[in-house]
Amino acid sequence: MQKVVKSFEKNKFQEVRVGVSEYQGNDLIDIRVWTLPQGAEEKVPTAKGVSINVKLFPELKEAILLLEKELKDNNLL
Secondary structure, eight states: OOOEEEESSEEEEEEEEEEEETTTEEEEEEEEEOOTTTTSSSSEEEEEEEEEEGGGGGHHHHHHHHHHHHHTTTTTO
């Protein structure tokens, strides 16, 4: 299974895709940069990203919430 649940533009040539995938029987959360190579028509994944087991989602969610608080506390959001 491979499903993108959210993508957003990083810059003119790259986007970040967040989704769910499966590799060797493991369900993964995949957060990866996709880029448009020169002369290509479709974006391709880069090595820049992270894949973590879905069992670690609670820790990822906690980290994102803590990051949001830190950004707000420092007037960055």
